Amino acid sequence: MAGLAAAFGSGAMTNSVPEFEDADCILITGSNTTSSHPLIASRIMTAKAKGAKIIVIDPRRTHMAALADIHVKQNLGSDVAWINGLMHIILKEGWHNQSFIDERTEGFEELKKVIENYTPEKVEEITGIPKETLREIAEIYAKSEKSSIVYCMGITQHITGTDNVKSLANLAMLTGQIGRPSTGVNPLRGQNNVQGSTDMAAIPNKYPGYQDVTSDEVREKFEKAWGGPLSPNVGLTVVEMINAIEEGKLKGLYILGENPMISDPDSTHVEKALDDIEFLVVQDIFLTETARKADVVLPGSSFAEKDGTYTGTDRRLQKIRKAIEPLGDAKEDWEILCLVGKAMGSKGFDFASPSEVFDELAELTPIYHGIDYDRIEHEIIHWPCRDKDDPGSPYLHKDGFARGKGLFTAIEYKPPAELPDDEYPHQLTTGRLPFHYHTGTMTRVSPSLTHEVNEAFIELHPEDAKSLGVRNGEKVRVSSRRGSIEVKVMLTPGIKKGVAFIPFHFVEAAANRLTNAAALDPIAKIPEYKVCAIKIEKLDGREA
């Protein structure tokens, strides 16, 4: 998010989902697309059937990797290095797009200096990607007519997450693979409304529509609209708020529809914070692990019980529609929030329907300004959509970047925060399964899904398992400096040796008891979920 915003002026997916079908090359990294975004994977399969080259760079042989033309397994956390390596080759070979660089970007000279050092030999040493393969990837990506980059949490959940994203942006700008249909840099949003919640300023430094809380002009606009003084200070992120509880600075917390007890890194730490906080309100549809800690639990409604809008990963506004009434005495979430606002004595929550809420937010959010419920009944609109005549924007940065010129950032490779050592000799990465969603609160009550998988496992390379003396299906103890869980072994020849994978959906063996919460990307404040050091111990040899 922060990385793309710095490079292009907007952190969103640059192109729309159907465009993937017409790409000539799709470079996928850090996205287990068939699991986490199956219907985007479907488009990518169509592209392949039409002749596109699919390149996957991922430490695991994911389903998409198995279907790809090229799959290489990089060392965990070595992304900046291989991206710089690609750019090094592209520049050496003259496959870059000089006129695009001249006309549309700035900062190229600094970038050039840094990538000069990333020779294929050096890159192979850091990343484990053979230099011949790197060259092949560079050639396909740079020389294809329309190349698109797809990434997900495997890129962002690192201490260098922002650097990784900026590097991908560098690569796209270097080759002019952006600002046209079926090109671009495309972060896939994991949850249904990540894009919308960010658009709606569920972030500490912006008002809706990415307007800075520190800008006097913007603040005055919102003070006028909302009828009162607003704070000029940037607020705290999720992880910082958890820390602030520990420090005694944060006393009250309202959690809407999230389960940080499972989803946040270092769950032990989160649990302590939620135990310690003075007043905790949780609004949810289940009594989640987090809700159990609350002082007040407000029963909300599922997507079937309310109206509203989601903004899809490609900035597409879509309605959800009420099919049934909320269960029991539960209420629609928008209504609960209006009631809370009113109970606090505010006059700004007198809405009769989500449509009225939308009208207010669209009024204040320039990128949503031209959108209303009536339009999205009939049209597919991707923001920015600035007025009623604006058809919206399936792809961004057509004639110029949102920030004016695209900004190259020269970035050096930095290793992950926690590297394997004698005590914790393996590396752990985490992710999703196709059969479950996030912390499992919704999917683990769904019989069709639990039938497929209902317990955690650790994917190990057969050779690693052999040296540990453990067999398929056997239960092992997995520990990091932060905690320990027991899971059964699943032998997986497709994973990189020395690397293990645990899906994070399972509360009884929560992968995030192990992950490294303390290691944050300095800008995006995203924890390094995708790399930490672990040790794996044989238990009594029992089958799980």
Next chain:
Amino acid sequence: MEYQTVRTTCTYCGTGCGVLLEVLDGEVIGTLPQKDHPINEGKLCIKGWNAHEFIYADGRLTKPLIRKGDKLEEASWDEALQYVAKRFLELKEKYGPDSLGCFSSAKCTNEENYLLQKIFRAVIGTNNVDHCARL
């Protein structure tokens, strides 16, 4: 005898597939892919096909709960809302607006996210607003 289908958006990831919820006599009994949706064009993944299954799952919350000692006990809406408002305003009074914060939700709608951040920014007076999407 009442059967209808309700066009809506799948709640399981950011792709935003179009689904039809099948409602028979007021009960959601199934999910169908929307055939003419521009994104999924009549196809779904296993989660999408079963998007209705969690709706009536055991453990759905149906009443507000307030902590009394170690236990969460059922309460009326009025009681719960007044208590939430009172405690937040007390804490704001005692420790300042930045002693409060919220985690909004990437699983909730735009409208809900807008309303929650508006409560914290406009009523409480803090920018301690974030969501778990980076996670």
Next chain:
Amino acid sequence: MAETEKGFEPKIIAFCCNWCSYAGADLAGSMRLKYPANVLPIRVMCSGRISPHFILKAFQRGADGVLVTGCHYGDCHYIKGNYITKRRVTIMKDLLKFVGIDPRRLRADWIAASEGDKFAKVATEFTEEIRALGPSPLRG
């Protein structure tokens, strides 16, 4: 077809009905008639009980050939099980062929309880035929 691979020993699953063909296999044993150890007989009550799933699962788990045996027509202890079996095997063979699995890897034959020699002969013939075909392309 491919030459016989050196050292290739086919794995063959033979489904046999309780009343005729399994008894035939038994008799082959007590008559000391040799048939290849490659053939693993599995007893079911009637060839009609041999679900097409069993055949597919045998191939999925690496069988090079599947032999389905039952009573002669008219002798089925459940009157008609073997007729249904024959129909199913016919359709199955064509399906296998359509997806690129040699239909000769699946064979149906009828063996009476008294035909120990026939069981041995069929088992031997089938083993040699599969040996000639080489390992199943589905073997992992």
Next chain:
Amino acid sequence: MENLKKNIKDMLESGEIAGFLGLIEEEGHPIPFLFTKDSLDKLDALTVPDIRYPMTDILLKIVRKYPEDTIGVMVRGCDDRALIELAKNQKILSDLIRPIGVACTKEMAEYCRCSQPYPREIHYGEKVEGVKDRSDLEKVESMDLSDRLDYWMGQFSKCIKCYGCRNICSMCFCDQCTLEDDTLILTGQAPPEIPIFHLIRAFHMAGRCIDCGLCEEACPAHIPLRSLYRKVREDMADYLGYVTGMDETERDPLEFLGSDGYEVPTKIDET
């Protein structure tokens, strides 16, 4: 169209049927809807679109809850074949179903490569002749065995195990599904175990499949599933003279021997 609406309205008002399952257009999108005498006003939105929903699948859900009511349903040729099979398999009683038949246009028939794009009785649309096209089968048949296997394993390996082919299928009405039998197919894997996952389903389609093609339309991995099912359908006709969706009184020869036929199929291709 006005006749159609009037026809349905009369049946509902007279109590001949308790409900009519059709489609309405909502904001430009056709969606399935059950008309009752309490929702006659919705008939204004009745539509016969060129996209298809699994009408008989939905019908079955309603019939299961209202087994004694008579229900009308809009059927195309494929849906009508499904009704015949559902009756054969005792999932519905034909006496309690009032099919309102729609003939498909030439464009739709060609798009669907449908051999019989019209129902037994036509209430709407003009009958057009069926399309005879087995080019999809010929494409596979032109390959040698090893290329065929490569082709199909390549196709199956794209499967994301959504079960969409089964979920959308009018003929998948079983209470328990073999595809979810964990003694046959490992759970939790995507792609699922191949080729067994797809071949089990293909074999089940022998004597069942009514060749509507909804499975293929629902497949996110674009697997040419229908070719597999058309193949077994063709085999059933060739070997056993059995074609689904024709006559309610016939029985699936893979399940029933028949009263007068202990015949053994003679046309067996041994290569």
